[in-house]
Amino acid sequence: MNKKDIILTGDRPTGPLHLGHYVGSLVNRVKLQETAEQYIMIADVQALTDNFSNPQKVHENVLEVALDYLAVGIDPLKSTLLIQSLLSAIPELTLYYMNLVTVARLSRNPTVKNEIQQKGFGESLPVGFFTYPINQAADITAFKATIVPVGDDQAPMIEQTNEIVRSFNRIYQTDVLVEAKAVISKCPRLPGIDGKSKMSKSLNNAIFLKDSADDLAKKVKSMYTDPTHLKVEDPGKIERNTVFEYLDVFGSDKNKVMELKAQYQAGGLGDMKVKMYLLDELNAFLEPIRKRRAEFEKDKAMVLKMILSGTKKAQEVTQKTLHEVKTAMHLIY
Amino acid sequence: MNKKDIILTGDRPTGPLHLGHYVGSLVNRVKLQETAEQYIMIADVQALTDNFSNPQKVHENVLEVALDYLAVGIDPLKSTLLIQSLLSAIPELTLYYMNLVTVARLSRNPTVKNEIQQKGFGESLPVGFFTYPINQAADITAFKATIVPVGDDQAPMIEQTNEIVRSFNRIYQTDVLVEAKAVISKCPRLPGIDGKSKMSKSLNNAIFLKDSADDLAKKVKSMYTDPTHLKVEDPGKIERNTVFEYLDVFGSDKNKVMELKAQYQAGGLGDMKVKMYLLDELNAFLEPIRKRRAEFEKDKAMVLKMILSGTKKAQEVTQKTLHEVKTAMHLIY
Numbered sequence: 001m002n003k004k005d006i007i008l009t010g011d012r013p014t015g016p017l018h019l020g021h022y023v024g025s026l027v028n029r030v031k032l033q034e035t036a037e038q039y040i041m042i043a044d045v046q047a048l049t050d051n052f053s054n055p056q057k058v059h060e061n062v063l064e065v066a067l068d069y070l071a072v073g074i075d076p077l078k079s080t081l082l083i084q085s086l087l088s089a090i091p092e093l094t095l096y097y098m099n100l101v102t103v104a105r106l107s108r109n110p111t112v113k114n115e116i117q118q119k120g121f122g123e124s125l126p127v128g129f130f131t132y133p134i135n136q137a138a139d140i141t142a143f144k145a146t147i148v149p150v151g152d153d154q155a156p157m158i159e160q161t162n163e164i165v166r167s168f169n170r171i172y173q174t175d176v177l178v179e180a181k182a183v184i185s186k187c188p189r190l191p192g193i194d195g196k197s198k199m200s201k202s203l204n205n206a207i208f209l210k211d212s213a214d215d216l217a218k219k220v221k222s223m224y225t226d227p228t229h230l231k232v233e234d235p236g237k238i239e240r241n242t243v244f245e246y247l248d249v250f251g252s253d254k255n256k257v258m259e260l261k262a263q264y265q266a267g268g269l270g271d272m273k274v275k276m277y278l279l280d281e282l283n284a285f286l287e288p289i290r291k292r293r294a295e296f297e298k299d300k301a302m303v304l305k306m307i308l309s310g311t312k313k314a315q316e317v318t319q320k321t322l323h324e325v326k327t328a329m330h331l332i333y
Numbered sequence: 334m335n336k337k338d339i340i341l342t343g344d345r346p347t348g349p350l351h352l353g354h355y356v357g358s359l360v361n362r363v364k365l366q367e368t369a370e371q372y373i374m375i376a377d378v379q380a381l382t383d384n385f386s387n388p389q390k391v392h393e394n395v396l397e398v399a400l401d402y403l404a405v406g407i408d409p410l411k412s413t414l415l416i417q418s419l420l421s422a423i424p425e426l427t428l429y430y431m432n433l434v435t436v437a438r439l440s441r442n443p444t445v446k447n448e449i450q451q452k453g454f455g456e457s458l459p460v461g462f463f464t465y466p467i468n469q470a471a472d473i474t475a476f477k478a479t480i481v482p483v484g485d486d487q488a489p490m491i492e493q494t495n496e497i498v499r500s501f502n503r504i505y506q507t508d509v510l511v512e513a514k515a516v517i518s519k520c521p522r523l524p525g526i527d528g529k530s531k532m533s534k535s536l537n538n539a540i541f542l543k544d545s546a547d548d549l550a551k552k553v554k555s556m557y558t559d560p561t562h563l564k565v566e567d568p569g570k571i572e573r574n575t576v577f578e579y580l581d582v583f584g585s586d587k588n589k590v591m592e593l594k595a596q597y598q599a600g601g602l603g604d605m606k607v608k609m610y611l612l613d614e615l616n617a618f619l620e621p622i623r624k625r626r627a628e629f630e631k632d633k634a635m636v637l638k639m640i641l642s643g644t645k646k647a648q649e650v651t652q653k654t655l656h657e658v659k660t661a662m663h664l665i666y
Contacts, residue, residue: 049432053504059664088424088425091424091427091428092421100459100461102456104458123435123437126431126434127436128431130436131431
């Protein structure tokens, strides 16, 4: 990636960010802000598509998510932080793009199909949720993003975006819209502390970046290990053992981790001992993040000002795209 | 209706307005502007939902429709004329309302169902067309319209709007949105000159308000009458005889029309003679409209300025509503 790359990324403000977010995207964003033009969207409008009856929650988490960003080292001078609902260009683009996508095509989107099933909408599927890939295409194209970092299940969303880009440019004989490249995270998904599935607030298996040392200790102690490893002297499995999976990611001393693994497999190493080691490592990792967060929390008004200033820049960029789009559509009077 | 009533009405700029528009709505608007607060929307965004590959046509017809409005006596000092695509509050409202309507509910809308069938979309139904009732709800509620004049097939659209109003006010515990009343036109639909169905540009059976006297003469001469009335001396039917249907509406001398009807039914009155009488009456009706149009056509820049000034007022009104909506949704930062 080079300076010319424009990255759009972001999160839905439905809860504080956790280690899964860190490993899956935040660590990358901290790197990428050095070389690319990076927009980080706090996607409150998208969060409302399945939280529309709980807007207070979404509102509160906008600032929470921003604090998490700043805490992990996202620098508002290098990345543009923005609030989605303040960009009126995006709903306008969404509406125009809706003419270019058929209901049948939208129904075939595998990501949306899966999510609809997971969330059990059934007959009560809201139009806003059904059509959110088009809204997301508006997000991406409004910034003329060339790179969109995604999870492996999100690739069809970028395909849908690029279909819209090609349709639009062909129908309106223009080149104002730009295709984006999905960059799929190489990092394996961090399991939740229950070892069952990916870390997620709603599954109640997450370690949050803002967790206190006490909360962290409780969570690490309850982590899923090898359920057949009952006595210290028994040999244990390290495969699908959440504690070792976390050590692979957060262990600062790779040799020490290898040693512990060998000992655990041979027998003679208790779960609690490994957990205490992991706890130390996680605390060492999280402590500077907690400290930075505490600093920013002292002046939330300043944090809001930072996001609003990023949002203003984003407004200018997206209004410029909208103007180009409307010019191509003969909608300038 | 009283001064407190807020009316939203308008047309899709897909072609010049015709006698059907006049009888069905324009004549009413000219009256209503004296007593109510009337917004007349040139709905270019909605026109694009099934004309997205022909934006030039939509663009050109914005001014044509405005000229027709002014020609029939709509007074920009009494009615607010506005261009839909310049109101960014409407797409925003549309997106928020999409969370409150299910895909199943939208699929049941009888108006949309009929139109989808009529237009033969099949598998290629665009999302924009499928969801346009939600966009229309945004139009209506953005102005807090209390009265929406509609054709009898459009009543379900207002029902959909009011469902959204009630859902929104309930979920967000507010009363910012206002229910609208559908006022169904009492005027029977004017048939096209082919006598087959309602007058419509796309059916090529329309008499346009801007038709020249020559064009009008050709159209009136080709009008559908009683197909069994072959010789002048034969008795003719006046039921479903388009010429007499038009005379019922546009005949200035009701006694004379009654006389002609009796003569026609008895036999001894030729079609061409009645048509010439209708032509005179229509010319008498259209001539002042043509003259006013010719005056305004001399300064199209001034006409555009008029619409843009109305649009500015509409922007203020709709932005105010949007702000109230976003406040209720905790989307103010």
